[in-house]
C-alpha cells in the first residue's frame with residue numbers, strides 16, 4: 001500500500017513582518033502552508049510583496065509576528081540552530097563578505113553541522129562535496145578564490161554549498177537572479193531533479209513565473225490581497241494565477257499555462 005506523504009512544513013495563522021521600537025509593519029497575515037516532502041515549490045509575487053520576508057521567517061532568520069511554523073512536526077521556535085542546520089539549508093542572493101576563502105573551502109563549509117570541532121572532513125564528507133560540485137557543474141572553479149567569481153558563478157557555488165549540507169529542505173531566495181537563460185533553466189532542472197530523485201523539499205522564490213509554471217509541483221502565490229498555496233495544476237484550473245499581475249499588462253493563458261503580454265498593452 002502506498003504510504004501517505006509526510007508533511008514537512010506546516011504553518012498556522014502565520015503573520016510576517018518587521019518590528020521596530022516605533023512600529024510593527026505587517027507584511028502578510030494568515031499564511032497557510034501545508035507542504036508535503038519531496039516537492040519543488042516556487043514562491044511567486046511582485047517586487048516588494050514579501051517573498052524574502054516569508055522565506056526568512058520560515059528559516060528562522062527573523063521571527064514571525066504571529067502564528068506557528070512546524071518543520072517536520074517540530075515547532076521552529078524550539079529548534080536550536082544546529083538542529084535546524086541539519087534540516088534546512090538556505091541560499092540567499094546577497095554577496096558574501098570579503099574573504100580569501102577558496103571555492104572548495106566555501107562549499108566544504110556546508111559540512112560544518114556534521115564535522116567535529118576542528119572541521120575534519122571524513123571520506124564521506126569529501127564524497128558529498130565532490131558530488132555537489134559535479135551536480136552544479138562547478139568542479140572547474142574549486143581552486144578559485146570566492147572574490148574572483150561572477151555573480152552567476154557565485155550563485156551556483158552557494159547552491160553547491162547547500163547540497164553539501166545535505167538537508168531534506170533547501171530554501172533559495174531568487175537563485176537565478178544573476179543567471180542567463182541557459183543557466184536559469186539548468187538551475188531549475190537541477191532543483192526539480194533534487195526534489196524528484198532525492199525526495200528533497202525545495203522552496204524557491206523567483207520572478208521566473210513561466211518556468212515555475214512548467215516545473216513546480218506546488219506554487220505559493222503572494223499578492224496584496226491574499227496568499228494561496230497549492231498544486232500547480234489545481235491553481236491553474238481554479239484561475240488563481242490571474243491574481244499575480246495587472247491583467248491590463250500581463251495575462252495568463254490557461255491553455256498554454258503561461259503568462260504573456262496582454263493584447264490590450
Ligand SMILES: Nc1ncnc2c1ncn2[C@@H]1O[C@H](COP(=O)(O)OP(=O)(O)OP(=O)(O)O)[C@@H](O)[C@H]1O
Nearest residue numbers: 018025027045046047048049050051052053054205
Ligand atoms: N528590515 C526591514 N524592515 C522593515 N521593512 C522591511 C525590511 N526588509 C524589507 N522590508 C519591507 O518588507 C516588504 C517586503 O519585502 P521583501 O524583500 O520580503 O519583498 P520581496 O517580495 O522579496 O521583493 P523582491 O521581489 O523585490 O525581492 C517591502 O515593503 C520591504 O520594504
